[in-house]
Amino acid sequence: MKLPIRGGSKLTKPAVYAGLVVILAVLPLFMTASYYLHIFIMAFIFIVATVSLRTIFISGQISLAHAAFMAIGGYTSAILAKEFGWTPWVCMPLGALMAMGIGILIGYIFARLRALLFAMLTLLFGIVILEVSSVAGRWTMGYSGLTGIPALFIGSRVPYYYFFLGLTVLSLLALYRFEFCRLGINLKAIAQSNLAASSVGINETANRVLAMAVGCFFAGLAGAGYAHYTLVLSHASFSLLQSIYLTMYMIVGGVGSFAGPIIGAAILIIIPELFRGLKEFSPFIFAGILLIMVYILPQGLVSLPRLIRSAFTERKKGKRIAHAP
Amino acid sequence: MELALGISMNSLVLAAMYILVALGFALLFSIAGILNFAHGAIYMVGGYICYQFAVEYGLNVWVAVLLSMIVIGAFGLFLERFCFRPFSGDMFRTIVIAIAIIVILETGINVLVGSVGIRAIPILASGRLVMGPISITWERVVTVVTTGALLAVMIWFINRTKQGLQMQAISQDPEGATLQGVRIHQISALTCGLGCALAAVAGCFMGSMFNLSPFMGDLMLVKATEIVIIGGIGSIGGVLAGGLVLGVIDAALPQFLSGAATQAVGLGVIIVFLLFRPQGFFGRLV
Numbered sequence: 001m002k003l004p005i006r007g008g009s010k011l012t013k014p015a016v017y018a019g020l021v022v023i024l025a026v027l028p029l030f031m032t033a034s035y036y037l038h039i040f041i042m043a044f045i046f047i048v049a050t051v052s053l054r055t056i057f058i059s060g061q062i063s064l065a066h067a068a069f070m071a072i073g074g075y076t077s078a079i080l081a082k083e084f085g086w087t088p089w090v091c092m093p094l095g096a097l098m099a100m101g102i103g104i105l106i107g108y109i110f111a112r113l114r115a116l117l118f119a120m121l122t123l124l125f126g127i128v129i130l131e132v133s134s135v136a137g138r139w140t141m142g143y144s145g146l147t148g149i150p151a152l153f154i155g156s157r158v159p160y161y162y163f164f165l166g167l168t169v170l171s172l173l174a175l176y177r178f179e180f181c182r183l184g185i186n187l188k189a190i191a192q193s194n195l196a197a198s199s200v201g202i203n204e205t206a207n208r209v210l211a212m213a214v215g216c217f218f219a220g221l222a223g224a225g226y227a228h229y230t231l232v233l234s235h236a237s238f239s240l241l242q243s244i245y246l247t248m249y250m251i252v253g254g255v256g257s258f259a260g261p262i263i264g265a266a267i268l269i270i271i272p273e274l275f276r277g278l279k280e281f282s283p284f285i286f287a288g289i290l291l292i293m294v295y296i297l298p299q300g301l302v303s304l305p306r307l308i309r310s311a312f313t314e315r316k317k318g319k320r321i322a323h324a325p
Numbered sequence: 326m327e328l329a330l331g332i333s334m335n336s337l338v339l340a341a342m343y344i345l346v347a348l349g350f351a352l353l354f355s356i357a358g359i360l361n362f363a364h365g366a367i368y369m370v371g372g373y374i375c376y377q378f379a380v381e382y383g384l385n386v387w388v389a390v391l392l393s394m395i396v397i398g399a400f401g402l403f404l405e406r407f408c409f410r411p412f413s414g415d416m417f418r419t420i421v422i423a424i425a426i427i428v429i430l431e432t433g434i435n436v437l438v439g440s441v442g443i444r445a446i447p448i449l450a451s452g453r454l455v456m457g458p459i460s461i462t463w464e465r466v467v468t469v470v471t472t473g474a475l476l477a478v479m480i481w482f483i484n485r486t487k488q489g490l491q492m493q494a495i496s497q498d499p500e501g502a503t504l505q506g507v508r509i510h511q512i513s514a515l516t517c518g519l520g521c522a523l524a525a526v527a528g529c530f531m532g533s534m535f536n537l538s539p540f541m542g543d544l545m546l547v548k549a550t551e552i553v554i555i556g557g558i559g560s561i562g563g564v565l566a567g568g569l570v571l572g573v574i575d576a577a578l579p580q581f582l583s584g585a586a587t588q589a590v591g592l593g594v595i596i597v598f599l600l601f602r603p604q605g606f607f608g609r610l611v
Contacts, residue, residue, distance in 0.1 A: 109600065110600075116360075121554075123550065124554075127592055131592070240547070244424060248421065248424060251417050251420075251421055281432070290421050290422070294422045294425070295411075298415070
């Protein structure tokens with residue numbers, strides 16, 4: 001897997017992103033239906049989670065327990081807020097730190113396992129975390145679900161919308177900085193060849209643990225935000241399926257670029273919601289997008305513009321040849 | 326005595342089911358390099374097809390099982406040809422397409438038959454086997470014996486026939502096997518078909534002993550993954566050993582712990598085991 005070392009350096013790109021953020025910021029003025037706000041808020045939460053999953057991915061490891069780290073952050077924050085009556089504003093960072101701590105532990109223990117075994121073990125770890133959450137009934141309420149989590153804002157969804165928009169923008173900026181600073185480049189070097197990277201003095205274990213720490217911190221933050229937004233946490237909120245969905249968002253968007261997971265999460269969350277009227281048929285939409293992506297866009301949705309552009313240039317070339325005497 | 330016998334019989338039955346599903350999953354992975362996450366969903370569909378033949382069309386249960394094997398085996402061939410072969414060597418796309426197949430199959434079954442109401446395949450054999458103080462239901466005996474026979478046939482096939490030896494050759498060295506004239510795509514299609522047919526049998530038996538549910542494949546997929554991890558990749562003996570270990574854990578621990586704690590303890594044991602022996606019982610390192 002070849003990963004680009006440098007992002008675009010042109011000034012147009014930041015301008016486009018800033019414009020996008022401004023559009024998203026004025027959106028609630030026109031879109032007042034709280035159901036649409038809900039979809040956007042969910043998209044924001046899962047964008048943060050998916051991009052943080054990619055932070056682990058660029059170190060060459062696939063974590064299939066990312067929803068479990070969301071669960072750790074969410075449950076920690078919710079229990080602290082509910083049992084001790086602390087304000088959610090303090091509990092959310094604490095939840096994220098808890099997820100980070102467990103992420104460091106897991107990253108350290110599993111550090112010597114590569115690729116496939118790491119993926120399988122994290123998968124099992126994710127299931128263990130879920131089972132533990134259902135065994136520890138006194139705190140997490142087990143299968144019946146944890147309810148009565150203190151809310152961040154009372155009443156309308158608009159403040160939530162702006163809060164999560166801000167959280168997403170800040171998290172994405174932080175993760176972007178991380179990916180393109182020296183540390184992130186180290187991670188990509190390890191992913192391409194761990195032997196070559198170690199031979200120039202990059203500590204493989206430390207860097208992989210660092211990637212886990214950063215990725216899990218933001219996953220925990222997203223999970224904590226989710227907990228204080230939906231106000232209900234259950235066994236099913238962060239199931240194994242959710243971890244796999246996060247991986248799907250990342251792959252469908254395109255793993256090769258920073259924008260990939262953002263586009264993937266946004267599209268795979270918003271488009272199936274548009275077909276909500278189909279009720280039990282709606283998962284077919286999700287599967288359909290996956291199939292289109294696999295057969296037509298193997299590099300992910302981010303490669304779509306490039307594909308169109310190359311198709312146009314091909315056609316022009318073809319014409320030139322056709323007109324040649 | 327009664328309890329010990331019950332536990333060991335349950336362990337054997339569970340182990341038999343796990344091994345049937347995991348064998349196809351492991352074979353496909355070691356021979357074709359395909360991580361078929363849809364194997365659990367295929368197992369579930371196998372059960373539903375058997376239900377359709379046995380209950381809706383009123384066929385004999387064993388005939389229904391056989392028909393289900395044939396249908397699912399053909400589906401396996403289709404799967405290998407159109408979903409896995411175009412992307413061979415590309416792990417990501419294989420996984421994505423397997424997830425898409427899971428979603429399609431589970432949603433399809435859910436829409437077609439619905440998840441409300443209990444659906445079960447008629448029992449394969451009734452009555453109890455009584456030998457002195459021991460008394461076991463015939464159903465479990467039949468299940469274990471049938472599975473044992475199927476596994477014996479599979480092991481004979483892999484070790485004694487031309488196709489089986491070709492499978493082993495591919496799993497050792499695909500390029501070398503191709504140079505010797507082994508038709509790698511045909512063999513992986515055969516493996517996929519056989520593996521899916523075995524999973525269908527497990528689906529029929531589980532649907533007969535317990536109930537069918539559109540989502541029963543998810544748990545089985547996790548179990549198959551665990552067995553492949555415990556047993557090691559590329560070893561049939563490993564699959565048998567892993568299936569037995571998991572069967573004992575899943576049948577014996579619920580006698581002493583709650584269901585969820587069993588899962589956690591079982592998985593914890595596997596994680597610790599893996600940290601010290603990442604290649605599994607018999608397998609090789611990936």
